[in-house]
Amino acid sequence: VEHPEPEEPEEDLADPDWRPDQFANVALGGTFDRLHSGHKILLATGALLASRVLTIGITGPGLLGNKVLPDLIQSYRERAAAVVDFLADTRPDGPVYHVTELAEPLGPPARQADYQALVASPETRSGCGRINAARTAAGWPELPVHCTKLSSSTGRYRLLGAPLRPPLRPPVPGRPYVLGLTGGSGSGKSSVGRRLAGLGARVVDCDRLGHAAYAPGTACHRRLLAEFGPEIAPDGPDGAIDRKALGRRVFADQSARQRLNDIVWPEIRRLALEAVHSGPQSASPDVVVLDAAVLLEAEWQCLCHEVWLCLIPKREAVKRLTERDGLTEEAAQARLAAQLTDADRLSWASVALCTLWEPEATQAQVELAWKRLLRERLGATPGPQSNL
Structure with missing residues (x-):
């Protein structure tokens, strides 16, 4: 399945008569995430064209919100260091290299007159027109633009389903290999769990185990009544707990929410471990998926060999929550704000998956990772593909 990629330029903006050291001051910009060959062409072109100063604007954190898969983008410091190292190796006796963090889209050439040319990529070429419009408004000459071809977003697509970091711990022969599957509300985590089940994994659904933990007659049920009062069980002390009512009660009270978690999470953990080690082995090797929205908050990653993360742009998560759960946009935003961010979760993830596109794209990611x-990881031969 092909992921959507940025369109190529409709015309070649590069002037074939451009030559090394033709312009005193040249500017270029971009995200420069995981420096690849396209970035290197862009930077090398700028380094060749500039005789005095090459200004490199690198997108700062405040401008990443509309990028594709922004949580997979490296930190500004990592990106800047990679750019500086490459330029130092490529043309150490070239122009002065001035690296600056972009806090607004247009950067220095829109604010300072003393530039003679721009170097752009397909992702940044539209900004060159806005830079020249700003220069015209200021009474400065427009800058010629040399356009190369690259795409950072394509590189981030290729990270989906690919190993991001080593597992947390090695497999133990004869024991289940446990994948922790997590993600924020609306991330498509449950659908990924079903796809993994279709490929032969056993899935332990911790949300269902949560329902079991709340069941009447259990120690957890009694502790909840003692902590939060009989009103959370409208049918009496032997009746079911109204989880929605309890959730509304603790949502805005961090202390109450922590007391709830301290009661429920250990019981879910106990039930999950029981399911992992006592359930029927469905395949060899025996891979068990621990499907848990609060995997990292509850520190259950210690039960897992590795963590897989489902991530989704925030605007899409809000859209899904309003359509699926009937929440208002404000309520959806509040729910997401109360959870870990995908950037926090990524620090634990060995694999990242995204359900933003058509189902076939999700399936391709899951099968690649599987x-x-x-x-x-396990030295086994993959079986037939799932029909999901």
């Missing part, structure tokens, strides 16, 4: 898991 095959690599079996082949590279």
Whole structure:
């Protein structure tokens, strides 16, 4: 399945008569995430064209919100260091390299007259027109634009389903290999769990175990009544707990929410471990998916060999919550704000998956990750693909 990619330029903006050291001051900009060959062409072009100063604007954190898969983007410091190292190796005796963090889209050439040319990529070429419009408004000459071809977003697509970091711990022969599957509300985590089940994994649904933990007659049920009062069980002390009513009660009270978690999470953990080690082995090797929205908040990653993360742009998560759960946009925003961010979760993830596109794209990511898991982690041969 092909992921959407940025359109190529409709025309070649590069002037074939451009030559090395033709312009005193040249500017270029971009995200420069995981420096690849396209970035290197862009930077090398700028380094060749500039005789005095090459200004490199690198997108700052405040401008990343509309990028594709922004949580997979490296930190500004990492990106800037990679740019500086590459330029130092490529043309150490070239122009002065001035690296600056972009806090607004247009950067220095829109604010300072003393530039003679711009170097752009397909992702940044539209900004060159806005830069020249700003220069015209200021009474400065427009700058010629040299356009190269690259795409950072395509590189981030290729990270989906691919290993991001080593597992938390190695497999133990004869024991289940546990994948922690997590993600924020609306991330499509449950659908990924079903796809993994279709490929042969056993899935332990911790949300269902949560329902079991609340069941009447359990120690957890009694502790909840003692902590939060009989009103959370409208049918009496032997009746079911109204989870929605309890959730509304603790949502805005961090202390109450923590007391609830301290009661419920240990019981879910106990039930999850029981399911992992006592359930029927569905395949060899035995891979068990611990499907848990609060996997990291509850520190259950210690139960797992590795963590897989489902992430989704925030605007899409809000859209899904309003359509699926009937929440208002404000309520959806509040729910997401109360959770870990995807950037926080990524620090634990060995694999990242995204359900933003058509189902076939999700399936392709899951199958890629599954095959690599079996082949590279567990030394097994992948079986037939799922029909999901």
